[in-house]
Amino acid sequence: MADRYLSFTGTAPGRFLTRRLGLPQPAALRRWSVQAPEFEGGVLLLTAGKSELSGLEFPAPSDAPAAILLDATGVRDVEGLAEVHAALHPAVRSVAASGRIIVLGAPLDPADHHQAAVQQALEGFTRSLGKEIGRGRTVNLVRLSDASAAESTLRFLLSPKSAYVSGQVIEVGQAAGEAEVDWELPLAGRTALVTGGARGIGAAVAETLARDGARVVVLDVPGASADAERLAARLGGSALALDITAADAGVRIAQALPDGLDVLVHNAGVTRDRRLVNMPAERWSSVLEVNLASVLRTTDALLDAGALRRGGRIVATASIAGLAGNAGQTNYGASKAGVVGMVRSLAPRALAGHGVTVNAVAPGFIETKMTAAVPLFIREAGRRMNSLAQGGLPADVAETTAWLAHPASGAVNGQVVRVCGQSLLGA
Numbered sequence: 001m002a003d004r005y006l007s008f009t010g011t012a013p014g015r016f017l018t019r020r021l022g023l024p025q026p027a028a029l030r031r032w033s034v035q036a037p038e039f040e041g042g043v044l045l046l047t048a049g050k051s052e053l054s055g056l057e058f059p060a061p062s063d064a065p066a067a068i069l070l071d072a073t074g075v076r077d078v079e080g081l082a083e084v085h086a087a088l089h090p091a092v093r094s095v096a097a098s099g100r101i102i103v104l105g106a107p108l109d110p111a112d113h114h115q116a117a118v119q120q121a122l123e124g125f126t127r128s129l130g131k132e133i134g135r136g137r138t139v140n141l142v143r144l145s146d147a148s149a150a151e152s153t154l155r156f157l158l159s160p161k162s163a164y165v166s167g168q169v170i171e172v173g174q175a176a177g178e179a180e181v182d183w184e185l186p187l188a189g190r191t192a193l194v195t196g197g198a199r200g201i202g203a204a205v206a207e208t209l210a211r212d213g214a215r216v217v218v219l220d221v222p223g224a225s226a227d228a229e230r231l232a233a234r235l236g237g238s239a240l241a242l243d244i245t246a247a248d249a250g251v252r253i254a255q256a257l258p259d260g261l262d263v264l265v266h267n268a269g270v271t272r273d274r275r276l277v278n279m280p281a282e283r284w285s286s287v288l289e290v291n292l293a294s295v296l297r298t299t300d301a302l303l304d305a306g307a308l309r310r311g312g313r314i315v316a317t318a319s320i321a322g323l324a325g326n327a328g329q330t331n332y333g334a335s336k337a338g339v340v341g342m343v344r345s346l347a348p349r350a351l352a353g354h355g356v357t358v359n360a361v362a363p364g365f366i367e368t369k370m371t372a373a374v375p376l377f378i379r380e381a382g383r384r385m386n387s388l389a390q391g392g393l394p395a396d397v398a399e400t401t402a403w404l405a406h407p408a409s410g411a412v413n414g415q416v417v418r419v420c421g422q423s424l425l426g427a
Contacts, residue, residue, distance in 0.1 A: 001372035003383060006390050026389035027136035029163040030098035032399065038159060039066035041096050048083035049074035053104065053147045058158075067100035067158050068092070072122055073144060074106075076115040084125065092129075098136040101129065102157055105143045107171070119143075123169050130167040130422045131387045138166035138388075138422075149175035149411030155183070156403040164396035166387055167422030176351075176410030186406050188213030191261050193253065195219045195244050195298075196268030198227040200368045201317075204394035205265055208402045210235040214263060219244065219253070244268050244294045250301020260309045263405045264302065266295045266316040266339075271370070273328045284331045291335035296342060303354055310355030313405040316343060317397075318362040318416055324425040336362070340416050347414030357413040359404045364420025367391045386421035 006026050008014040018025050030039070043058035044065040051071050058069065068091055072084055088101075095101060103126050108116040122141055130139035140157055144150055150172045156162050157170075182188060192209045196202040198220035206216045216237035218228045221244075228239040240256055242249055253261075270290045272283040295316055302308050321329050322336025339360055347358040365371060365382035371391065374382065383391045400419050403409060 001367070001379075003367070003390060005380070005383075024384050024389035025134070026384075027097055027134070029136050029388065029390070030160050031163045031393070031395060032160040036160070039096075039099070041066035041099070043067045043069050043158065044091060044094075046070045046087040046091065047074075048072045048087050049076065049080040053144070056147065064094055064096040065099065066096055067102065068095055069154075069158075070101070070103045072106075073104050075118050075122070076112070077118060078114075081118050081121055081125075084122070088129075092133065095133075095137055098160070098163070099138075100158055100162070101126075101133070101137065101139045102154070103139070103141045105141055107143055107145055126169070127167045127422070133387075136163075136388060138162065140166060141169045143169065143171045145172060146174045146411060149173065152403060152406045152408035153412060156399075156406075161399035161403070163399075164388065164392035164419050164421050165400060165417065168417055170412065170415055170417065173411045173413060181407045182213075185213035186408065187263070187402075190263060190407075191215045191217065191257060191259070192263035192265065192405065193217040193219055193240075193257070193261055194265040194267055197265075198224040198231060198239075200370070201363070201366065201394045201397050202265075202267040203227075203231055204398040205267055205401050206231060206235060206237070208395070208398035209263065209265075209405065210237060212402055212406075214405075217257065220268075244298065245289050247297070249294065250298040250305070250307075253298065254302060254305045254307040257307065261302065261307050262309055262312050264299070264308060264312070264314045265401060265405070266298070266314070268294070269317060269335075271329070271332050273332070275328050276330045279331065287331040288335050288338075291332065292338040292342075295339060299342070299346070303350065303356070306354075308354060308356050311407065311410065312354070312356040313409070314350065314356060314358045315401050315404045316358070316360045318343075318360040320362055320364045320418055320420050320423050320425055323362060323416075323418070324423075326425075343416060344414055351413055357404075357410055359412060359414065360416045361397055361400050361404070362416055362418045362420070363392065363397050364418065364423040364425075365391045366397060366419075367393055385425065386423045388421035390421065392419060392421055 042061040044061040126141040192214040197218035218232045219240045220228045222241040225241040232239040318339040319336040343360045350356045
């Protein structure tokens with residue numbers, strides 16, 4: 001369903017009226033397209049504290065830069081935070097609409113509580129700046145252990161692909177020794193499986209991974225096989241009709257892909273909303289079975305079978321409902337919080353034992369057929385209660401998934417990245 005309020009605020013009368021009434025003024029977001037895959041305007045590089053990075057090169061900035069990249073990795077005391085203010089204060093207004101501000105920080109040093117305090121302060125700073133900057137611009141913090149491992153993350157955050165990702169803290173670990181990648185078709189020669197891939201967000205993920213060169217397997221329940229087959233045919237992939245909750249789902253996936261799998265996207269999910277006092281056991285168990293139990297079983301089976309090749313990627317779908325909770329969704333919130341727990345626990349072991357990274361995306365209010373059926377006032381609240389004052393699109397979740405699935409994203413592991421326009425709900 002079209003966001004008519006967003007369209008209205010894009011007109012001269014709409015801007016005048018909403019400004020006079022103090023109403024949200026969302027800006028149309030610049031997203032990736034074939035015609036305009038990159039921003040124009042260049043990147044303004046700034047430094048606070050003693051820079052500990054080298055070799056970062058970006059297009060020179062114009063008078064209205066598309067982005068500001070602030071290197072604050074060397075900030076180790078409160079005086080260094082003053083340099084953060086001094087660097088950004090005169091420059092922040094110059095960033096173009098739908099532009100980007102990225103603060104580069106360092107991991108918190110457990111042996112230096114002063115450094116840990118001020119590096120943690122950068123989190124509060126970036127989240128706050130994201131809530132006030134407006135005009136469709138985003139602000140994120142990237143904590144770097146190894147700058148040489150950050151290219152895929154910086155490319156993503158500095159591009160139109162990250163339009164609905166703001167207020168996030170992303171940790172980039174040590175370089176994983178990836179081979180050279182084709183930045184135009186990074187997934188060429190790789191196989192990706194998307195569960196619940198026939199429609200909605202899953203279909204957008206399948207399309208985006210195929211755009212990046214992957215051979216996509218669209219998995220969905222037998223009842224959605226016609227949609228799955230049509231999508232797979234259009235993408236040059238294949239369809240797999242399978243109930244992901246089946247006890248042998250992992251084994252059957254491995255049998256269907258004897259040459260192995262490079263990207264596993266756990267997207268299948270259901271809702272059965274009702275307040276706990278009115279929720280029968282079936283509504284509880286069906287949500288936990290699809291959204292969490294099947295994810296755990298299938299992941300374990302595929303890792304145990306060696307079906308995920310080294311350098312593989314697992315991307316699970318969580319939700320801000322699992323991070324912040326939501327009335328009427330104790331079952332859904334529990335299942336999605338469980339996904340977060342799985343990611344954080346499994347990620348280091350999967351990387352060490354199998355050479356596979358494990359991350360999650362956590363969507364907020366995304367414009368789908370499901371949210372279009374939400375009552376008007378609840379839908380409008382969901383759209384406006386974020387720093388960008390609008391809902392996201394399935395493509396926003398898909399682009400974030402594609403970044404996490406990227407061959408050069410091996411240093412991004414155990415992360416839960418909200419795709420929510422910096423929702424006012426959750427951390």
